[in-house]
Amino acid sequence: MPSPIEGFSKLTKEEKIRWIAEHYTHDPKASISLFKTYWNKDADLQQLHDEFIENTLSNFYLPLGIAPNFLINGKVYALPMAIEESSVVAAASKAAKFWFSRGGFRTKILGTEKIGQVHFMYQGDPGRLAAFVEQIQPLFVSETLSITKNMVARGGGIKKVELRDKRQDLKDYYQLHCTFETLDAMGANFINSCLEQFAKTLQREASTSPILRPEERHLEVVMSILSNYVPQCFVRAEVSCPVDELGSVGDISASEFAEKMIRAISIANIEPYRAVTHNKGIMNGIDAIVLATGNDFRAVEAGIHAYAAKDGTYRSLTHASLENEVFRFWIEVPLALGTVGGLTSLHPLVKLALEILGQPSAKDLMGLVAVAGLAQNFGAVQSLVTTGIQQGHMKMHLLNILNQMGASEQEKKQLVEHFKKHSATHSAVVEALQELRKTS
Structure with a gap:
């Protein structure tokens, strides 16, 4: 076993590769060659990729595919999808083709608010704390003007800062629960910068506040951080058509197919073991386009799975109904996405993916991503209730x-x-x- 290495980050890329290969691989020469095989021949482009993260050795490729023929809100899209799993792009494309002649997909933005919190401990009277926080509300806005100026000019910014008493969950625990509008930016850096200033304002003002007693003036800020749970930043995507337009699948009639789909969704809504796999299929579509457009799929995953369990039981993200002989299939999902900043303005393929999508706004992208998840789920469940998943x-x-x-x-x-x-x-x-x- 090799000894710990000091100053690894200060080594050149060549030195890092050599050290890893010599200490951790069976064939150092072949390993070094493989790392270099995946370097981009364009030195400037390779340096761009090297600087995305720390201690870069090489590039790790994923296939970038296209699912064409998505009719969404009356416009035809081809959705770029970065994913390694077989059948995902094919299933999405098949669902797109199926619904193209049946009216296509429709989307609606249901909210765009994002959340951040200042978590702190306070030992004192909750009424006096509430009065103190109310008094310093204007300072939360005025002391972040240098951070929020440009965002406010575009129509975004801080929407609300409220005190929440969480002592029933943890002794002496309170939080500033803060709501933001970040428009086309995902907004993580913006939100975190605001929160850290809120924390400074909170502690400084508390230390001399006449509202608080001397023994209450020391507030311990534990941390200030955005939340990836965004239940008020969410979108609906749906499809629907008269049941007889669904067509038959083999020996299964259109009406029987609709009922089978509804039962399958109902099972995923009450059975967590099924719901997890059901929603994983949805995430096949969502993650693929989130990754292709340079967004944070880990944050999206965490927020969506929390949303699926919001009522205490992990449930299906999709829904289906049959009313007045009309079959309807839809999804409501939280999505905090950006189309400016981060990789969206750096990664060449991300920029190309956004160009293919028509340079969407963050709201537009929310709809497209939700559609990808809905299409993927339709294709998977359709297979499950008819031919079985393994055949395709x-x-x-x-x-x-x-x-x-x-x-x-x-x-x-x-x-x-x-x-x-x-x-x-x-x-x-x-x-x-x-x-x-x-x-x-």
């Missing part, structure tokens, strides 16, 4: 299996044709490839 998924996974087996281009071509008529399980693919090689 394994055929999309076929090339991955063949590549693992070292199949030639001719072998791939022959086996792709073969599995158009046969079930493509892993063992079946291995067996078919072995038989093919025996006869060739």
Whole structure:
């Protein structure tokens, strides 16, 4: 086992690669070569990527695909999706094509507020604390003017700062619960900068406040940080059509298909074991476009899963109904996204993805991302209640299996044709490839 290294961050990239390869890999020469194989030949572009994070060694590629033919609010989109999982782009594309002739997708922004909090401890009378916070409200605005000036000029800024008493959950615990509008920016740096100034204002003013008793004037600020839970920054995406326009699927009639879809969603709404996998499928679509547009998919994931459990039970993010012979399928999901700042103005492929989407505003992007999740879920549930998930998924996974087996281009071509008529399980693919090689 290698000894801890001092000053690793100060090494050159070449030195870092050499140290990692020599101490942690079985074939240092091959490892060094592999790291360098994934460098971009454009030195300036590679340096841009190197500076996104710390201790960069190389690039880690994901496929960037396109799901075309999305009719959304009367406009046709092609959605860029960055993801490694087989069948995701295909399922989204299939759902887009299905709904294109049935009116397409519709979206509606239900809110755009984002949240940040100053968490602090206070030992004293809650009534006096409330009066003190109310008195210094103007200072929260005036002392952040240098931070908020440009955002306010564009129509955003601080919306509300309120005191919340959380002592029932933790002794002496209070918070400033703060609401912001950040427009086309995701706004993390903006929000955190405001919160840190709120904390300074709070502590300074408390130390001399005549409202508070001397023994109450020491407020302990624990931390100031935005929240990735944004239940008031959310969007609805939906599709609907007369049930008879759904068409039949094999031996399943349109009305039976609608009922099966509704039952499947109902099960995901009451059974957490199913809901987790159900929502993971939704996130296949959401994460892929969030990543392609340079947004923080970890933050989006955390906020969405918290929202799915907002009433104490983890539930489906999608809903379905059949009323007056009209089938309706929809999703309501929180999404804090940005189209300016961060990677959106740095990463060349992110900029290209946003161009493909027509340079959307943050609100527009919220709708597009929600549609991607809804389409992905429709495709998955449609397969589950009709042919089963494995038939389509394994055929999309076929090339991955063949590549693992070292199949030639001719072998791939022959086996792709073969599995158009046969079930493509892993063992079946291995067996078919072995038989093919025996006869060739």
